[in-house]
Amino acid sequence: MNFKLEMDERTREAEQIIQSFLPAETGFQKTVLSAMNYSVLAGGKRLRPILMRETYRLFGGRGEEIKPFMAAIEMVHTYSLVHDDLPAMDNDEYRRGRKTTHVMYGEAMAILAGDGLLNLAFETAARAFETGCDPVLTARALALFARKAGVYGMIGGQCVDIESENGAGVTTEEILVFIHAHKTAALIQSAMMTGAVLAGASESEIQKIEKIAYDIGIAFQIQDDILDVSGTAEELGKPIGSDEKNHKVTYVTLKGMKQAQADQKAFSEEAISLLRSFDDRNLFLETMVEALITRKK
Numbered sequence: 001m002n003f004k005l006e007m008d009e010r011t012r013e014a015e016q017i018i019q020s021f022l023p024a025e026t027g028f029q030k031t032v033l034s035a036m037n038y039s040v041l042a043g044g045k046r047l048r049p050i051l052m053r054e055t056y057r058l059f060g061g062r063g064e065e066i067k068p069f070m071a072a073i074e075m076v077h078t079y080s081l082v083h084d085d086l087p088a089m090d091n092d093e094y095r096r097g098r099k100t101t102h103v104m105y106g107e108a109m110a111i112l113a114g115d116g117l118l119n120l121a122f123e124t125a126a127r128a129f130e131t132g133c134d135p136v137l138t139a140r141a142l143a144l145f146a147r148k149a150g151v152y153g154m155i156g157g158q159c160v161d162i163e164s165e166n167g168a169g170v171t172t173e174e175i176l177v178f179i180h181a182h183k184t185a186a187l188i189q190s191a192m193m194t195g196a197v198l199a200g201a202s203e204s205e206i207q208k209i210e211k212i213a214y215d216i217g218i219a220f221q222i223q224d225d226i227l228d229v230s231g232t233a234e235e236l237g238k239p240i241g242s243d244e245k246n247h248k249v250t251y252v253t254l255k256g257m258k259q260a261q262a263d264q265k266a267f268s269e270e271a272i273s274l275l276r277s278f279d280d281r282n283l284f285l286e287t288m289v290e291a292l293i294t295r296k297k
Contacts, residue, residue, distance in 0.1 A: 003287050007050075010284075014046040014053070014070060021071035021124045035105040035113035036120070040078045043096040047292060048073045052191040054285040055209060058278065061199030065133035069141065069198065072125035073191050076149050079117035080158070080187075082110055089162070122146070133198070141197040148190035157182025164249060171249035177218065180251070184224075185217020208274060212289075215271035219293040222264040225250040226257065227296070268293045 022040060025033045049070035056066045085092040085100040086107060093103050102110035125145055128138050147153055161179045164171040192213040196206050229252055251260045271293065275286050 001283060001287070003284070003291070006284055007288065007291075010050050010053075011046050014049040014074075017067050018046065018049065018071045018074050021068065021075075021120075021127075023120065031105070032109060032112045032116055035101055035109050036116050038104060039082050039101045039113055039117065040074065042078075042098060044074075044078075046074060048077055048187055048191040050288065051188065051213075051285075052195040054282055054288065055192040055195035056199045057195075058280065058282040058285060059196055059199035059201040059205065060280070061195065063133055063198075064131040065128040065138055065198055066195065068124050068127040068131075069145065069194050072121040072145070073187065073194070075117045075121035075124065076154075076190075077187055079114040079121070080154060082114040082117070084158070086110060118149075121149075128198075134200070137198055137200060141194045144197060145190055145194050148186045148193075153182055153186035153190070157184070157186065161248075171254065173254060176249065176251060176254055180218050180221040181214060184221040185214050188217040188220070189213040205278070208277075212271050212274045215267045215274070216289055216293060219264050219267035219271065222251045222260055222267070223293060223295060225252045226260055226264065228252075229257070264293070 018040065022037050023033045025037060027033070052070055052073060053066055081095060082101045084090055085095055086102050092100055094100060100110075101113055105113065122142075125142055128142075129135060149155070151159070157179050160175060161183055164175060164179065189210055192209050193206055196209045201209070228250065251263070255263070268290075272286065272290060275281075275289060
């Protein structure tokens with residue numbers, strides 16, 4: 001298997017699916033629609049939609065219901081980045097190598113674009129019911145999708161992250177892992193668990209996928225913390241050192257580079273080991289996860 005060629009093909013497929021669900025930029029509200037599309041089309045590897053589809057395939061999924069969910073999770077991910085870049089949050093001017101939404105459209109319109117993407121995500125996911133899917137599995141997937149994006153998932157992690165900044169709260173390892181588990185891992189869990197549920201995976205298989213996605217998310221975020229110190233702006237597509245600029249406690253500042261690298265390796269190895277333990281294996285998914293958690297940008 002030529003992983004790069006396979007990944008490029010899957011990325012193109014995911015891109016086409018996402019674009020097919022984006023709104024036309026018409027009507028009196030076309031400015032916010034333009035801001036939404038600008039945000040989604042800013043690039044990115046489309047990792048979460050691909051993880052969702054490959055997990056779906058791991059458990060024998062072959063239907064069309066996966067496509068609306070693939071587009072929906074990228075909308076949720078993008079809205080979170082739009083809001084994360086705002087002056088009230090991280091105040092970043094560049095994302096994925098180009099100006100952030102609030103720099104291009106203004107702060108108010110960026111907030112509305114994020115709100116619009118979040119709402120559109122659920123409108124889009126609900127369109128899975130139009131594909132002739134199993135309505136029970138689809139309803140279950142939609143509920144899981146919502147929970148992982150909300151206050152018990154990504155938003156909950158963002159809340160604790162904000163409260164831990166600038167000395168507003170004491171950041172311990174327990175709190176930092178909570179932030180990573182919710183702010184980062186929750187959407188990866190959402191992607192992979194949604195794929196498993198839609199494909200009809202058993203309860204034990206879904207629980208194993210939840211653990212795998214947790215490990216991937218923690219390893220991914222630790223690597224992100226490492227790259228914020230050791231990477232370059234050209235590699236990352238955004239300024240380095242933003243965590244230090246915003247006085248954020250990260251895995252590196254809390255535990256040191258050496259321990260951060262060791263812990264990142266441990267989470268990575270557990271994720272790969274569990275993923276290889278299924279009777280029916282998805283070799284592309286395994287290779288993708290390995291590449292994701294050891295990335296350099």
